[in-house]
Amino acid sequence: MPPPVVKLSPECSVQGIRTFNREFSKGVESFTGIRYGEAERFERPKLAELWEGTRIANQRSKCCPQEFEFLENQYAPIQIVDDESNSDENCLELNIWRPSKIKESEKLPVVVWSCCNHYRHGSANVFNGDIFCCVNRVILVTFSFRLGLFGLAASEDGVLEGNYILLDQITALRWVQKYISNFGGDPNNVTFYGASSASSMVSCLLTSKLCRGLFHKVICESASALATSSRATPRKFASEMHFFILRKEGYKGSRNGNEIKQFLKSKSTDYLKVLLYSFLSVTTVIDGYVLEEDPVDVYDKGLFLKLPMLCGCVADEGYTFSQFALHNSNVKSDSHFVDLIRRAIRLYCYLFLSKEMGEKITKLVADKYRPEIQTHENFFKAIMEIYGNIYILSNVLKLARYHSEHNTTYLCELHHRPDYFEGPEFVSMVHSKDLAFKFGVPFSKKYGDLKWSDDDKEISLRLMKKHGEFIETGEISDWQKFTTKTKHTEIISLKSKTKLASVFKDDNYEFFNETIPNIVKEDKPIENFCLEEGMKTYMVASYVTFLGFDTSNNNY
Template sequence: MWSGLVVCLWLCLGVLGEGREGRLVNTHQGPVKGYKEPGDSVFVFHGIPYATAPTGDYKFQAPLPPPRWFDVLEAVNSSIICPQGILGDITFEGLVQQENCLVASVYVPDTDQKRLPVLVYVHGGGYQIGYANLFSPINLARSKKVVVVTFNYRLGIHGFLCLGTDRAPGNAGMKDQVAALEWVKRYISSYGGNPDDVTIAGYSAGSSAVDLLMISPATKGLFHKVIPESGSNMASWSVQVDPLEQAKSFAKLKGVENVDDVYALEEFYTSASYDVLISYPFWDKTEFSFGFSPCVERKTEDAFLTESPYTILKNGKYKKVPMLYGFADMEGLIRIDKFEAWKDKMNANFSAFIPLDLQFENDNERDAVIQKVKEFYFDNKPVSEETVLGYVDIMSDLLFVYSTLRAVNLHVNAGHDKIFLYEYNYVDNSTPIIPQSKEVRGADHCAQTVAVLDGASMYSDDESNISEEFKDVKKVMREIWINFITTGSPVPEGSSLPAWPPVGAGGAPHMSLGRTLQLRGALAEKQVRFWDSIYAKHYREPQPPPAPPARHSEL
């Protein structure tokens, strides 16, 4: 029986040989022992199986239940990650890619308080890369006000192949996330958390993911507040517009000829090696997509998403929980590494940089839109060092800004009155100048996440080398996040921070999060009006894969 009731919670206060204090937690899943570093105030439990990844012919299906055990699980293995490709200078030193990678980490403050609010963080990486502890939430747990959970989920083709067949229905990675939330619901009380007060948060693709979790019927009762950081379920990269065509395209690259036979496609993907499946070149795609991502599924019993986010938000058929929703002011800097390679491509063939979720009746329609875009972002000048800020702006708007504000508008029209909108714009003197601009700095993609979290691998939780001003900003940002997690408002009654009302009609107000907090009006009005006029005419709504024909054995 998956009751998840607490059996007992007791402390093992004996000091280990390494000088770390341990805590033993007994649950119906089995006994688990975590540790805290000397002088720290947080017990950390790594490598706890929250589900089991299916294998072989079934590796694209929903996860299986987690294991149980009788002996104590020494929860110290933080090296397990899901199979994934490599991006840039990211390395996997000290990490182990393995098929059964569905493990969680739990950060528990050393406090006598029970049933603390729970924060579940979903990692980012474009749905292609990343792992549970790419960033660390330990400083949030050090507040002694929250228990924090991070976890792995299947990525890329492994997590998001969507053929619409029994073996590859789609959204395996999102079903992993649902399984993680179900694990939290069953077991987090054993670690001192309150399963009836759960906030889900995520950065980048994790932001898109929690935005999708919010509108999925599969997550009913599993969370109560949402914090999407730089990513919306309405982004063109969040949901595959045509998942079957995406699957065909990659198979063709690998030499598959009969891609129109969905069962031949299924055979290719189920039999392909992991090295083949992680070789997808997602970072080079120009059409504001990363390829294999969540999809709209065919209507089956265990589907995660059977309608597009646009339809769900427009109809208002989702539970409207409090949201802390926003992005950084220069999100498009995530693509500045491609500027030198892409500027000439944009000048030669701008149509390659049109989002996949736009469609046109003919070339004349498409060319008319391209001309408008060039006028709006580049003043009809070539894409060059002179217009690099226009390049950053269009990358910001089409990857993150417009989709978030479009979603906010749909939420408000559907009666959602608990969304707290922000733009994070803090930069200090250590922030790199955009090389082509000579003088401009901006808050890069997920800069607010860097302010709130720490990093086991990308950033250090040792803050001794950052400026005093940034330390103050991080302190305020963590206060805002913890306020929201514990009360449902970033600035609850009695706070010394400036009053922050929810966003309303017209997209106002929003809070500017920088050196100071300033409540302002509508956010990015000009860009929203511009893209609204285009999407109103040319939006291509994501669709599920078609129903596959009967297998030969079924005829």
């Protein structure tokens, strides 16, 4: 049988490859490494021009230069195919998978997967779509985009816009609208799917006028734009952070955007990919173009795109963040416990607080969650709960509440301990490790020699089918919808649901979404925040967190 060929225009074609999966007795066709956009360094992207003739589309997509060790750790123990050999600043390429034997009259549902962690790491190639498209008769698109400083560089005057990371994703969605019908996809039935930082950006783009008509359903998992830790940053603060770093790295010029841009354009890729220090918290920017105003304010006003939504989390979101802060160590003492809370508050959640307000909020959180019996394990469980709520749970629940007022919304949580996982017995599924199950990795031999149990495969199959049903119809037939009245959460587990309590708790929601924000309002206005002094505090706190120092005797 000849390889699959798709015409993008009368003069332009792509040739893919066809594979057959014996376990599912189905064929899948893939087209990888297709260029969807072009972008020079720190410039807006544009749709890629088509070519003449037929191109072979069987190579992995380019990915943005990054520190691949972090990407590997994020998805370990599955093997990552990306490395320096396929990294390139001009990385705007995508991959497409579809079921074999698509009829000419068919228009299949489309899901566009955005892969990003920490706004610095990600690639179109992390997950292969073969298994997902065996289980679901849908078309899966994955794509690479600019990350780190390449995607976020900002100057106060707007010469450096700060949202190239979002503009690239919008360009990929525009390409899908223009060409996916040639592959048998329905451009009027597109689901935009993101997890972790990508979920924050998907929910962020729901507030952008540039995205109207580009997608019709969303899947947001394990983060949202409503989190204090991933909230879009005012341009003034983002630009000052970048300027502060540049000064530390030898830049002698002014804050003028053209001057900074010229300096950055003169530097090597290797220099730029590590310039936004790994321990710095970075997010998208309120630029007045992609994000005309703070997405949180847009949600408050009810002006976001009101689309069907599937959102959720895993049982132990806080575990990964706790391990990062503790460097696989223990919470040593009550003062160490308080310090871990202080770092989360000052580094990732409330960057503009005065020192006095920062201490007030730190004490409030510590007093609420301090365990009665102070053992290492109990302290660790408390930090897990705090980090899980402050980074993920409280804002995902808030996102579900907003959307449920206007359209179909499902809220789910995954309780399953992978067979390979060697963490504490009281921990099951942790941040980002669920994605392997949602893309069918337990059924694939392309990710190394991991041994997957029958339970792992059963959970994986269930997740793929439920996601596929939502992608196709915007509904999940045997799930109850989430509303502010029912507050129903679908618990996904092989255990009896009667034995599992939801991780979404009203008390935690009110504490992190109402109590703390109301107290923070008492602080001095953000206009009075000293950026220079704040950056010094922020850098010191970030540095000690990244290196794992115990700073329990220091109030930064």
